Amino acid sequence: xxxxxxxxxxxxxxxxxxxxxxxxxxxxxxxxxxxxxxxxxxxxxxxxxxxxxxxxxxxxxxxxxxxxxxxxxxxxxxxxxxxxxxxxxxxxxxxxxxxxxxxxxxxxxxxxxxxxxxxxxxxxxxxxxxxxxxxxxxxxxxxxx
Ligand SMILES: [Zn+2]
Ligand SMILES: [Zn+2]
Numbered sequence: 001x002x003x004x005x006x007x008x009x010x011x012x013x014x015x016x017x018x019x020x021x022x023x024x025x026x027x028x029x030x031x032x033x034x035x036x037x038x039x040x041x042x043x044x045x046x047x048x049x050x051x052x053x054x055x056x057x058x059x060x061x062x063x064x065x066x067x068x069x070x071x072x073x074x075x076x077x078x079x080x081x082x083x084x085x086x087x088x089x090x091x092x093x094x095x096x097x098x099x100x101x102x103x104x105x106x107x108x109x110x111x112x113x114x115x116x117x118x119x120x121x122x123x124x125x126x127x128x129x130x131x132x133x134x135x136x137x138x139x140x141x142x143x144x145x
Contacts, residue, residue: 002032005086009071016069023051027062031072037083037102075102096136098143103136
């Protein structure tokens with residue numbers, strides 16, 4: 001499954017004329033496999049042994065390229081570092097208020113809210129973002145001890 005996602009992603013890059021360097025390949029692979037919505041810093045730390053010449057700035061630049069190609073989504077939270085999410089299909093996020101972990105979930109049918117928002121405000125709606133806040137199972141466990 002993730003193999004196929006990687007292939008499709010590489011195809012998309014090729015079609016948009018983006019050169020596929022070993023670093024880009026590795027960053028994409030990490031994003032697809034991690035599923036953890038990593039920050040650029042986390043990606044950098046996990047790949048620095050493989051690419052000693054790579055800097056955090058390089059990771060950022062590559063993430064920006066992926067973002068422009070529509071492969072990744074940047075999630076910003078106030079002054080915290082941006083997190084990056086490989087775009088598979090539309091999904092929503094639950095966020096742990098204790099450790100900051102972001103977990104994906106799929107829920108159908110919220111397109112209605114876009115129609116409603118458009119109707120009420122006259123906006124041409126492009127997208128929406130829904131986030132659910134709480135405490136993840138691991139943190140619940142820790143807190144109950
Ligand atoms: Zn947690
Ligand atoms: Zn996500």
